[in-house]
Amino acid sequence: MxxxxxxxxxxxxxxxxxxxxxxxxxxxxxxxxxxxxxxxxxxxxxxxxxxxxxxxxxxxxxxxxxxxxxxxxxxxxxxxxxxxxxxxxxxxxxxxxxxxxxxxxxxxxxxxxxxxxxAERAARSLDARQQEDLLVSLVTMIRHLQETGVIPVQRMCVSCRYFRPYAHADAAQPHHCSFVDAAFGQHELRVDCREHETADPSYRAATWAEFQKDQPLNPPGL
Ligand code: SF4
CATH class of the missing domain: 1.10.10.10 (Winged helix-like DNA-binding domain superfamily/Winged helix DNA-binding domain)
Incomplete structure (x- = not known):
């Protein structure tokens, strides 16, 4: 071959x-x-x-x-x-x-x-770290699609006005949701959250820049 x-x-x-x-x-x-x-x-x-x-x-x-x-x-x-x-x-x-x-x-x-x-069985074939990395990669790709106007804004944490990325020093739960006033981990990022409220574009850009700082796999930008 x-x-x-x-x-x-x-x-x-x-x-x-x-x-x-x-x-x-x-x-x-x-x-x-x-x-x-x-x-x-x-x-x-x-x-x-x-x-x-x-x-x-x-x-x-x-x-x-x-x-x-x-x-x-x-x-x-x-x-x-x-x-x-x-x-x-x-x-x-x-x-x-x-x-x-x-x-x-x-x-x-x-x-x-x-x-x-x-599809869920296929996702479970990945270990916990791979699942988390895939989730972040998917969020990054979906965000690119929405910010370039290919799809509407999705109900993801990274486009939500309640999202405070890396608000906490705790590596296991670095992010904060101000809707429920609670910390949460990277693996808990939402892709379709009922409580989501779309942040304005400048807030989305600022939180994305903050979110990306600690993403070794994802270079800054779209
Ligand atoms: S309300 Fe939902 S989408 Fe918004 S930050 Fe909290 S968990 Fe994420």
Whole structure:
């Protein structure tokens, strides 16, 4: 077997690796969606609404999922017919509509989540240090995507106004969440936190610079 003397670039091989993981994630999504009696796009809409008490607009749902508004509208209508979602006027503006998960939708989502396992099993094949390093790498990549406008701001600690990176000398729990007023460790960084509130861009830039100071694997910048 021939070994290439000039391998593809590392970023390209990472891209290839992520594609393989994405294939497994899509298979997982099909299993979960089938368990909930919906298709993967409808399941993704239910998942993005989970934990959002105020719901979301159709536009924001479409943006979060990277689908067109007409496609999101069709899927939302199908989910309404199943009793998984309801529409409600926005409290601040009665002319706009918020889409919310019903209790029935939440119960189906919770039951379907229990069928997910492939990607989590793969993550558990890493040791604790590797899991933490991968989490930080993913946070770094997701942040790059959001700060360059490819995806909307995600509910991650590094974009949250409550995040105080390296506020504590304790190496095991260096970060601070001022929402719950508690220290937490690197491995506890959130990727999708219900309590997240988006910080303004200057605060996000300042906390990211602080967060990166002690990240040997991640050079400063995007
Ligand atoms: S509220 Fe959530 S996202 Fe914000 S810092 Fe605390 S744990 Fe992180």
């Amino acid at each position: 021939e070994t290439p003397t000039v391998p593809k670039s590392l970023p390209l091989r990472i891209h290839e690796g992520l594609e393989r993981v994405a294939t497994a994630l899509r298979a997982d999504d099909w299993v979960s969606a089938r368990a909930a009696g919906v298709n993967p796009t409808q399941f993704a809409i239910m998942a993005v609404l989970e934990g959002r008490a105020m719901g979301m607009s159709v536009r924001d749902i479409a943006l979060q999922l990277g689908v067109s508004q007409p496609s999101a509208t069709d899927s939302i209508a199908a989910l309404e017919r199943k009793g998984y979602l309801i529409r409600s006027p926005a409290p601040q503006d009665r002319r706009s509509v918020r889409i919310m998960l019903t209790d029935h939708g939440q119960a189906s989502l919770t039951a379907a989540h229990a069928t997910r396992s492939v």
